[in-house]
Amino acid sequence: MKKYDFIIAGGGMAGLSLAYYLLQSPLRDRRILILDREQKNRNDRTWCFWEREQQKTESTDSSALLHPFESILFRTWNAISFHGTTYAGELDMRGYQYKMLRGIDFYGFIDTELAKWPNVERKQATIQRIKDTPQGGFVIADDEPYIADYVFDSTFALKLDQPENHNLLQHFKGWVITTSMPCFDSKCAEIMDFRIGQGGDCRFIYVLPFNEKTALVEFTIFNSALLADEEYDVELQQYIDRFLPTGGYEICETEYGVIPMSDEPTQENPSEHIVRIGTAGGFTKASTGYTFHRTQRYLQEIVNNLATTGKPNRTIPWFKRRFKLYDSIFLNVLEQNRHPADDIFTRIYTENPRRVFKFLDEETHFFEEIQLFATMPFWPFLSAFFSVLRRKIAG
Numbered sequence: 001m002k003k004y005d006f007i008i009a010g011g012g013m014a015g016l017s018l019a020y021y022l023l024q025s026p027l028r029d030r031r032i033l034i035l036d037r038e039q040k041n042r043n044d045r046t047w048c049f050w051e052r053e054q055q056k057t058e059s060t061d062s063s064a065l066l067h068p069f070e071s072i073l074f075r076t077w078n079a080i081s082f083h084g085t086t087y088a089g090e091l092d093m094r095g096y097q098y099k100m101l102r103g104i105d106f107y108g109f110i111d112t113e114l115a116k117w118p119n120v121e122r123k124q125a126t127i128q129r130i131k132d133t134p135q136g137g138f139v140i141a142d143d144e145p146y147i148a149d150y151v152f153d154s155t156f157a158l159k160l161d162q163p164e165n166h167n168l169l170q171h172f173k174g175w176v177i178t179t180s181m182p183c184f185d186s187k188c189a190e191i192m193d194f195r196i197g198q199g200g201d202c203r204f205i206y207v208l209p210f211n212e213k214t215a216l217v218e219f220t221i222f223n224s225a226l227l228a229d230e231e232y233d234v235e236l237q238q239y240i241d242r243f244l245p246t247g248g249y250e251i252c253e254t255e256y257g258v259i260p261m262s263d264e265p266t267q268e269n270p271s272e273h274i275v276r277i278g279t280a281g282g283f284t285k286a287s288t289g290y291t292f293h294r295t296q297r298y299l300q301e302i303v304n305n306l307a308t309t310g311k312p313n314r315t316i317p318w319f320k321r322r323f324k325l326y327d328s329i330f331l332n333v334l335e336q337n338r339h340p341a342d343d344i345f346t347r348i349y350t351e352n353p354r355r356v357f358k359f360l361d362e363e364t365h366f367f368e369e370i371q372l373f374a375t376m377p378f379w380p381f382l383s384a385f386f387s388v389l390r391r392k393i394a395g
Contacts, residue, residue: 001145001146001147002033002146002147003031003136003146003148004031004032004121004146004147004148004149005027005031005032005148005149005150006022006027006030006031006032006148006149006151006152007033007034007035007139007146007147007148007151007152008032008033008034008035008151008154009127009130009139009152009153009154009155010035010127010154010155010278010280011034011035011036011038011040011122012036012040012278013106013291013292013295014154014278014281014283014295015034015036015152015154015277016034016040016106016107016110017110017295018152018277018299018302018303019110019114019120020068020110020113020114021299021303022303023113023117023120024068025303025304025307026307027303027306028117029119031121032117032119032120032121033122033123033146033148034121035123035125035141035146036122036124037124037125037127038124040103040107041104041107042103042104043102043103043104043253044103044104044255045103045255045257046074046101046216046255047100047101047103047106047291048099048292049098049099049292049293050093050096050097050098050293050357051097051099051293052095052097052357053095053096053097067292067293067296069101069106072101072105072106072108072109073100073101074100074101074102074210075099075100075189075208075210076097076098076099076100077097077098077099077187077188077189077208078093078097078187079093079187079188079189080093080098080188080189080190080191081188081189081191082190082191082193082346082349082350083190083192083194083195084194084343084345084346085194085340085343086343086346087346087350091349091350092354093354093357094353094354094357096354098189098191100208101292123141125142125144126141127139127140127141127155128140128141128142128143130151130153130155130156130274131274132272132273133147135147136149136151136273137149137150137273137274138151139151149273150275150306150312151273151274151275152277152312153276153277153280154276154277154281155280156276156280157280158260158262158264158266158280160262162264162395163395164392164394164395165263165264165391166261166262166286166328166331166335167261167262167264168222168223168224168261168262168331168334168335169222169223169224169225169226169259169260170221170222170258170259170260170261171220171221171226171227171256171257171259172218172219172220172221172232172255172256172257173218173229173232173233173236173254173255173256174217174218174254174255174256175217175218175236175252175253176210176214176215176216176217176251176252176253176254176255177214177215177217177240177246177251177252178214178249178250178252179213179214179246179247179248179249180246180247180248180249181213181246181247181248182213183212183213183244183245183246183247184207184209184211184212184213184214185209185212186209186210188209189206189207189208189209190205190206190207190208191206192204192205192349193205193206193207193239193243194342194346195239195243196219196235196238196239198340198341198342201221201223201341202221202222202223202334202341202342202345203219203220203221204220204342204345205217205218205219205235205236205239206218207244217236217239217240217244218255219232219235219236219239222261222334222341223334226258229256232256259279259289260279260284261284261286261287261288261289262331263286263324263327263331265282266280266282268281268313269312269313275302275312277295277299277302278291278295279291281298283295283298285327285360285362286327286328286331287326287327287330287331287360293361298314302314322366322369323362326369328388328392329384329385330384332384332388333380333381336384336387338381338383338384339377339380343377347375347376347377348372348375348376352371352372355368355371355372356372359372
């Protein structure tokens with residue numbers, strides 16, 4: 001049985017990012033094994049996130065940057081637009097940028113970095129078992145046993161079946177289209193367009209332009225049930241035909257994904273030698289589905305702790321845990337249809353310039369949070385607050 005210092009179970013965004021940060025730390029000489037059942041050689045997904053511009057200039061300390069992938073960003077937009085119930089137009093970003101990173105570019109970047117290190121081993125294999133032992137974290141993949149001081153696991157699947165929790169899904173399908181006529185503003189991304197039937201859910205389109213004739217047009221739903229594949233296609237086709245003067249278009253790429261929006265408690269450290277990362281470790285923000293930005297920040301904390309203390313455990317201050325309560329309240333409002341989602345998002349984005357981005361990144365102070373809450377419909381959110389408390393107590 002082969003022994004490693006670290007085994008990374010799952011070679012997706014979280015696992016590969018962790019490997020990169022380990023190799024940029026004092027732990028760069030440790031033996032690392034990365035296990036994944038798939039080769040990462042295609043553009044299987046994209047990640048979008050916002051980031052403050054001043055993070056690049058306020059400090060000369062490279063650790064002030066939340067991620068090292070600035071050079072491979074596919075697109076960056078300094079302006080975003082929004083189409084809601086009472087407002088249509090650009091939003092005040094107040095120093096934030098909206099950024100897009102393609103999976104294929106990320107995988108290529110990481111492949112190049114990992115190839116420099118002979119102490120890093122990658123194997124394509126199906127992981128069958130992960131467990132803790134007195135000797136370390138134990139993994140079986142394709143019937144082969146491996147052991148390490150720590151196993152970082154991004155493969156653990158959340159159950160999403162406990163009645164005291166809120167378990168919604170963010171599911172989406174997108175087309176990269178090339179149009180006959182120039183119809184996109186390449187400098188401005190449309191992050192939410194609610195001019196489609198809501199069907200009792202939260203449904204919107206976003207349009208991320210690459211140039212005047214090419215854009216990713218994506219249909220997104222927050223609810224608890226997936227659609228048939230053709231239903232996504234119908235919504236995309238109807239939106240493009242109604243709102244985009246394309247003069248005809250060609251579908252160049254298609255992407256589809258499902259992200260859990262759940263407040264199910266996660267165990268980032270379920271045992272002494274196993275650490276869960278990515279969605280498995282609770283890195284996905286329950287109320288939005290955003291994962292990339294948070295994952296980079298949390299992984300840096302894990303590696304810094306591991307390098308300085310020998311333990312990877314992150315310490316979460318008690319007052320930071322209030323954001324989990326906020327997520328649960330918001331999910332309850334959506335789950336119970338307490339107020340139309342399109343109006344909620346209109347209020348959030350149009351009445352809280354910049355504050356909304358700080359809030360969703362969990363960087364606001366309590367007074368700023370009170371200001372944001374004051375823009376929300378009072379009774380639906382108050383009812384959701386008491387519903388969350390009752391469910392947690394009952395559970």
